Amino acid sequence: MASILDEIVHKTQHDLNRRKRDVSLKELESFAGFEKQRRSLVDALSVEGEVSIIAEVKKGSPSKGIIRQDFNPKKIAEQYISGGAAAISVLTDEPFFMGSPRYLAEIAEISPVPLLRKDFLVDPYQIKEAAAIGADAVLLIATICEGSQLSELLAATKEFGLEALVECYHEEEVDSLNWKEIDILGVNNRDLKTFTVDLHRGVELLKKAPESVIKVSESGLKTAADLAVLHNNGIDAALIGEQFMRQDNPGDALKKMIEETKKLTQI
Helix, strand or coil: CCCCCHHHHHHHHHHHHHHHHHCCEEEHHHHHHCCCCCCCCCCCCCCCCCEEEEEEECCCEEEEECCCCCCCCHHHHHHHHHHHCCEEEECCCCCCCCCHHHHHHHHHHCCCEEEEEECCCCCHHHHHHHHCCCEEEEEEEHHHHCCCHHHHHHHHHCCCEEEEEEEECHHHHHHCCCCCCCCEEEEECCCCCCCCCCCHHHHHHHHCCCCEEEEEEEECCHHHHHHHHHHCCCCCCEEHHHHHCCCCCCCHHHHHHHHHHHHHHHH
């Protein structure tokens, strides 16, 4: 029986064929975002003594349905920027997460912080597409890559002037990485089969990365106490979406979490 991740990847590959017919690889170079000056996600997350926050613009998900009815991506991004986000993640998957590449393109017009395209990227076309819509970095999910696919996508990321956050779920994935290729490692704290969250398991997997690699904890982070755990374990950053998106003002919620974390960690 196919998992939800299998369904998403199958749908992504099917839709990608249509997108390639509609807009050629060469035509992507005419998009407004293609020539933009990129902002470094690595630099944005390399703040000594702090847990930097990648705040996520996210309308919904397959497991939770619609998370935010009142969804204005550009306004939410502006609130995140005011609230102190180190970077902003934007869901661009349409069929399953109610996202759109257009959301990222709109946010790129106003954002002074790096933008991460969060999607299910399986082809170098999507990397160039990310550059064309104004992304500074892309999420690459090790779980959906086979053979040399991850290395090929990482090479495309460099070719188009972007950075990559490589996301892992399992210990075997982390152990199989070529660290010479990796600048940012993300570990998803959620078990894909049970959907349970284990922050401490995620932390232990992140600790396997070399010191030079930026370490990002993903999924299930809700409180300043969670961020304090990351801080105390030397984790550089956290990617948080749903917790903020359910608040009246996501930016205010972000600002409050940052302030509370500083108190807990005595920064």
